Amino acid sequence: MKLIRETLTAGLLAAAVAVPAQADTVEFMNWTFTEDSGRDRIQALMDNYAASSDHEVEAIGYAWSDINKNAFLRARTNTLPDVMQVQGRFLPTIANIDQILDLNEVFGKDALEAQFPPGFLAMGQVDGKQVALPWIAGTIGMVANKQVLEAAGVDGIPETVEEFRAALEKVRDTVPNSVPYGMATKNNNSILLDYLIWAWTFGADVIGPDGKPDVNSEAGVAAIDFMVGLMNDRLSAPEIDRPDARRLFGQEATAFYFDAPSAKKFAADFSGQGDAYIPNVMPMETPTLAADGTPAAIQWGHVLVMFGDDNASGDSAAAGFVQNILSDEVLIDFAVGGGALPPTTSALASDTVKSDAYLTAWAEAAVAPRPNPIAPLSNGGAISDMIGEEVQAALLGQKSPQEAADDLQARLEEALE
Known part of the structure; x- marks a missing residue:
């Protein structure tokens, strides 16, 4: 019996050794797969890698607004994916997950420096570690819909805030059932971006160079007051998130909104006209208070x-x-097709990128992009919620702009101590 047991044990161990490693299936957690405009593009990436290797890729999809929360939930249950898509501004938060890898150790620091320009490589650096690699790049800026502006009789792109408001009024008065400006009025993470851009436009720093908040200054209150005025005059609307603005823009019910360069892909999809609609998507500089403003x-x-x-x-x-989807053969079509810049040195130098009129126009409009000052903070998520809550309270008429700014100032001072 002893001999039989030993023989069985040896056989089981041999069988265990022969079982293929589960790592041959790569789990890729991302939000693009959950979007109608992105599912086929992500599937193509996964299929390409499967065809060129012995490995399969499984998509784990979560909505953009839920993906960070689920990353931390998975960390607690030891079910993290192999690879994850992360919005650049949230990387400092995701970098707190203990199981994240330093990619300098995976791929080699010298190799990565040869693959990416320093500015783009820095997108993935937190506390001296290369915890991520850049995938697609650009800015959050404003886009205008050529068809909507022509229907409203708006001549040219507005350059100042005064001209911008006048254009919105024309759209409201001439385009039925329109939301002239698709301002984010729900989802704190989305509200934050619109608020930051308008706060900067009116001269408030939000968080100054000294690390202290600057939201109830004269400029800070003016920014909130401007946003509230747009809501009160039906130039924007409640319950609008970025996905809603994208849909309205493609359906020619919105003239302006803030988005990444991938705005052209959303417009193409929601218009039902595909790439033929892209010439109607016009990257533009955010209007400024004075004609010569930044x-x-x-x-x-x-x-x-x-x-x-x-x-x-x-x-x-x-x-x-990861290296497959960052190769020129895959990355250039994926990034440019979505309206974004491919951040590798070789892809940026390609004829495809250099000859793209839309990306060229976007780059020209992005005069002096600033980093998101909230994202790198250890409590950035909580601070985003504070800003979103107070701005939304003002937009909904629950507080005056001054009250919302004062309350936000007090909450930020406490959070930033």
């Missing part, structure tokens, strides 16, 4: 992170997938 914009991009000791080697299936 237009505000926010630095933007998506990055890729990796989790888990099994992926800490450059020859892992997950590492192969």
Whole structure:
């Protein structure tokens, strides 16, 4: 019996050794797969890697607004994916997950510096570690819909805030059932971006160079008052999030809104006309108070992170997938097709990028983009909620602009101590 048991044990161990490693299936957690305009594009990336390797890729999709929360939930249950898409401004938050990998150790610091320009590579750096690689890049800026402006009789792109408001009034009065400006009025993370850009436009720093808030200054109150005025005069609308603005824009019910360069892809999809609609999507400088002012914009991009000791080697299936989707053959079409810049040195130098009129116009409109000052903070998520809550309270008429600014100032001072 002893011999039989030993023989069985040896056989089971041999069988266990022969079982293929589960790492051959790469789990890719992202939000683009959950969007109608992105599902086929992500599926194509996964299929390309499967066809060029012995590995499969499984998409784990969460809505953009839920993906960070689910990353932390998965960290607690030890079910993190191999690779994850992260909005660049949220990387400092995701970098707090213990299982995140330093990609300098996975791919080699010298190799990454040769692959990416320094500015783009810095998108993935937190506390001296390369915890992510840039995937697509650009800015958060304003776009205008050529068809809507022509229908409203608006001549040219407004350059000042006064001209912008006048254009919105024409759209309201001539385009039935329109939301002239698709301002984010729900979802705190979305409200934050519109608020930051208008606060900068009116001269408030939000968080100054000294690390202290500057939201109830004269300029800060003026910014909120401007946003409230747009709501009160039906130039914007309640319950609008970025996805809603994209849909309205493509359906020619919105003339202006803030988005990343991928705005052209959303417009193409929601218009039902595909790429033929892209010439109607016009990147523009954010209107300024004075004609010679500096237009505000926010630095933007998506990055890729990796989790888990099994992926800490450059020859892992997950590492192969990351390098595959960052190759020129895959990255250029993916980024440019979505209206974004591909952040590798070789892709940026390609004829495809240099000859793209839309990306050229976007780059010209992004005069002086500024980093999101909230994202790098350890309590950035809570501060985003504070800003969104107080701004929304003003937009809904629950507080005056001054009251909302004063309350926000007090909350930020306490949070930033």
